[in-house]
Amino acid sequence: xxxxxxxxxxxxxxxxxxxEDLIEIEKILKEASRxxxxxxxxxxxxxxxxxxxxxxxxxxxxxxxxxxxxxxxLELEAYIASIYSASSQGIAAxxxxxxSQVLHRRLRRPxxxxxxxxxxxxxxxxxxxxxxxxxxxxxIGSGLSFLWILWVAYIQMFRHSTVIxxxxxxxxxxxxxxKDQIILLLIGAVLSAAITIPLTHYFPQIKDFIFRQGV
Numbered sequence: 001x002x003x004x005x006x007x008x009x010x011x012x013x014x015x016x017x018x019x020e021d022l023i024e025i026e027k028i029l030k031e032a033s034r035x036x037x038x039x040x041x042x043x044x045x046x047x048x049x050x051x052x053x054x055x056x057x058x059x060x061x062x063x064x065x066x067x068x069x070x071x072x073x074l075e076l077e078a079y080i081a082s083i084y085s086a087s088s089q090g091i092a093a094x095x096x097x098x099x100s101q102v103l104h105r106r107l108r109r110p111x112x113x114x115x116x117x118x119x120x121x122x123x124x125x126x127x128x129x130x131x132x133x134x135x136x137x138x139x140i141g142s143g144l145s146f147l148w149i150l151w152v153a154y155i156q157m158f159r160h161s162t163v164i165x166x167x168x169x170x171x172x173x174x175x176x177x178x179k180d181q182i183i184l185l186l187i188g189a190v191l192s193a194a195i196t197i198p199l200t201h202y203f204p205q206i207k208d209f210i211f212r213q214g215v
Contacts, residue, residue, distance in 0.1 A: 003089075005087050005088060005089050006088045007084065007085060007086050007087070007088065008083075008084065008085040008087075008088050008093070008096050009082060009083070009084045009085075010082060010083050010100060011080065011081070011082045012081040012082065012083075012103050012104075012107065013081075013107055013108070013111050013114050013115070014081070014107070014108040014111075014114050014155050014156065014159065014160050014161070014162075015076070015081045015103055015106050015107055015108065015160070015161055015162070016106055016108055016162045016164065017076070017102075017103075017106045017161075017162070017163050017164065018106075018164050018166065018167055018168040019048070019052055019164070019165050019166055019167055020167055020168065021102055021105075021106055022048045022051075022052075022065075022163070023048050024102055025065060025074065025099055025102055026047065026048045026065070028095055028098050028099055028102075029065070029067040029072060029095060029099070030067075031091075031095065032067065032069075032070060032072075032091050032092070032095055033067040033068045033069055033070070033072075034068075035067065035068040036065065036066070036067050037065070037066055037067075038051055038063065038064065038065050039063070039064045040055070040060055040062055040063050040064075041062040041064075051165070052165055055165055056165060056166070057165055057166050058165050059162060059163070059164050059165070060076075060162075060163040060164075060165065061076075061077070061078040061158070061159060061160075061161060061162060061163070062076070062077050062078060062161075063076045063161070063163050064076070067095075070085065070086055070087045070090075070091065070092035070095075071085070071086040071087075072084065072085045072086070072092060072095055072096060072099070074099060074103075076161035076163055077160065077161055078157070078158050078159065078160055078161065079156070079157055079158070079160050080160055080161070081103065081160055081161045083096060083099055083100055083103065108155070113148075113152070114152050114155060114156065116152075119145075119148065119149055119152060122145055122148075123145055123149075126138065126141060126142050126145060130142075
């Protein structure tokens with residue numbers, strides 16, 4: 001009996017990588033293949049060093065990194081982030097999983113905030129809350145929820161993969177380093193208050209309504 005050697009592919013939520021991450025990925029790939037190629041959609045490069053030298057300090061939304069035998073490719077585009085391995089065995093599988101770990105470390109945080117499932121559940125909560133109250137706080141929360149949807153749609157379609165060609169520690173200040181997290185945490189705090197406060201206040205009415213429906 002012979003095991004079938006299937007290919008491997010994985011898709012990632014939005015990611016943000018820095019030059020040190022690219023260097024680490026290149027090092028992992030070169031453990032199995034001397035030939036590692038890079039392309040930004042317009043030019044090809046022989047190494048991360050060449051890419052960094054020619055496009056120093058730039059922010060890319062398109063980069064493909066691939067290695068020869070075994071064939072492994074990392075696709076970082078404005079609308080997708082994925083890794084592919086032609087083999088699921090031996091050294092190819094090891095490189096695939098180690099490269100995946102680098103991407104997991106660089107998921108946009110909090111990664112759950114970019115989930116369409118969470119967005120749907122949040123909006124469902126607003127719909128339920130609106131059955132019992134029309135408070136100003138709920139309206140504010142609904143507006144922020146709409147902005148959140150726009151932000152996530154923008155990231156998913158145009159900034160799914162962000163490749164920053166300088167080291168992370170060189171970002172100017174705390175806000176620059178954590179801008180996405182701060183924005184989403186502020187939106188999340190207001191959304192939570194907009195849902196929780198009205199529901200807590202109107203819980204007796206909600207309970208009576210559910211009871212009457214059951215009766």
